[in-house]
Amino acid sequence: MSGVELFQIWLVAFATLALFSFMYKDNPFYRVAEHVFTGLSAGYYIGLTWDTIIVTQLWNPMMSGRWWLFIPGILSLLMFTRLSPRFSWVSRTSLAFVMGVTAGGALVFQLHGLVLPQIQSTMMPLWGSEGVGTLLLTIIMVIGVISTLIYFYYSKEHKGVLGMTARVGIWFIMISFGAHFGYTVMGRVSLLIGRVQFLIEDWIGSFGQIG
Amino acid sequence: MRTTVPIAVAFIAGMVVAVSYFFADESAIGWLRLEFLVWLIIVGGMTLALGVVSIVRVNWDAVKKRKEGWPYKVLTLVSVFAMGVPAVLPESWSPLFGRNQGSIYEWLFTYLDAPMMATMFATLAFYIASAAYRAFRARNAEATVLLITATAVMLWRVPMGEAFLNLFPGDIPYFLNTYIMAGANMAVQRGIIIGAALGAASMSLRIILGIERTYMGRG
Known part of the structure; x- marks a missing residue:
């Protein structure tokens, strides 16, 4: 193992342990790591924005003849007027363009790409389905979707039939949240295992290489 | 002027994108929609740069006024520039510049940013365990x-x-x-x-x- 590789491993180990140290209590090592991490993450976006947006999407196409891209270029620059309280209103036009295009796309996508396909997948025939298992699954799906939608319907007080259906919805939601919670915990634990594995195998393993 | 122009821009941009759904990409409105989507990437992407400028401004202000914890803010500023500046310099000047393999940007990402990000998320495992106890x-x-x-x-x-x-x-x-x-x-x-x-x-x-x-x- 070369000196550079050893340095890299110790640097990563320091950063990892410094961040983990917060679990004991806030301390200078954690604050150093935290501030370096914040700075690096911001710096990461400088590189990303420069390379994938300014150069690839704006400058190169403009130099190849798509001169009209100066319009989004100007709109981008206007966005920076937000930093000045006096001229921040100028950035509204750029923001309005972003909001308008996003809203126009979302209007079609949300209805055509999400609502209709989800309704279509829920409205499956009960009779003629393949076996009791599929029939049961279809019934669970229909009851689950309707009761969940009703639980999130706040325009009328949840009383009577509406209240009972909303109550069924809560049970379904609890099952789903429980499943999601289980998945999230497993995801985070696997990341933790990765970090602990690095500390044990790479970092502690490098002790023998010193000296 | 301050509100009418933005509302008109949002209306035109939104209507073009929504209505163009009913036309082919080869039509004029279809072409405009594709252009608008590229413009969105450019203008929307620049908001990231605006965020970075804002972080630098806030931290710079804290350092200048020697606010509590200002030495840490210096570290943030150094990190922003250490990662960002070499990334925007042309690769033709040095292999350390740009974003490719062997650049400062790539090295800092691999040996500091990515492991720290993984550690931050891994730390959440403990907080989730504590939240789980309550929930x-x-x-x-x-x-x-x-x-x-x-x-x-x-x-x-x-x-x-x-x-x-x-x-x-x-x-x-x-x-x-x-x-x-x-x-x-x-x-x-x-x-x-x-x-x-x-x-x-x-x-x-x-x-x-x-x-x-x-x-x-x-x-």
Whole structure:
């Protein structure tokens, strides 16, 4: 193992342990790591924005003849007027363009790409389905979707039939949240295992290489 | 002027993108939609740069006024420039510049940013465990359902847990996969997606028509 590789491993180990140290209590090592991490993450976006947006999407196409891209270029620059309280209103036009295009796309996508396909997948025939298992699954799906939608319907007080259906919805939601919670915990634990594995195998393993 | 122009821009941009859905990409309005989507990437992407400038400004101000914890802010500023500046310098000047393999940007990402990001998320495992303790105290029937489902899913996702579940009569892993994950869980996800999508569509319409103006702020 070369000196550079050893340095890299110790640097990563320091950063990892410094961040983990917060679990004991806030301390200078954690604050150093935290501030370096914040700075690096911001710096990461400088590189990303420069390379994938300014150069690839704006400058190169403009130099190849798509001169009209100066319009989004100007709109981008206007966005920076937000930093000045006096001229921040100028950035509204750029923001309005972003909001308008996003809203126009979302209007079609949300209805055509999400609502209709989800309704279509829920409205499956009960009779003629393949076996009791599929029939049961279809019934669970229909009851689950309707009761969940009703639980999130706040325009009328949840009383009577509406209240009972909303109550069924809560049970379904609890099952789903429980499943999601289980998945999230497993995801985070696997990341933790990765970090602990690095500390044990790479970092502690490098002790023998010193000296 | 301060509100009329932005509302008109949002209306035109939104209508072009929404209406163009009914036309082919080769038509004039279809071409305009594709252009607008590129413009969106450019203008929307620059908001990231605006965020970075804002971080630098806030930290620079704290250092200048020697506010509490200012030495840490110096570290943030050094890190921003250490990662950002070499990334924007041309690769032709040095292999250390740019974003490719062997650059300062790539080295800092691989040996500091990525491991720190993984550690931050891994730290959440402990906080989730603490949150689980509070959430999973089976105080009522609903909390009990949450507890049972989460425990079963966690057990099911690891080989040892799956072997444990198989000790019980009936195929519990199959039941979990079919009726919990692809059944009840999927039904709730569909309900949430349908509700959220309808809300997003109506909000989009409000933005296009200029009814929703909160994104413009005050003044």
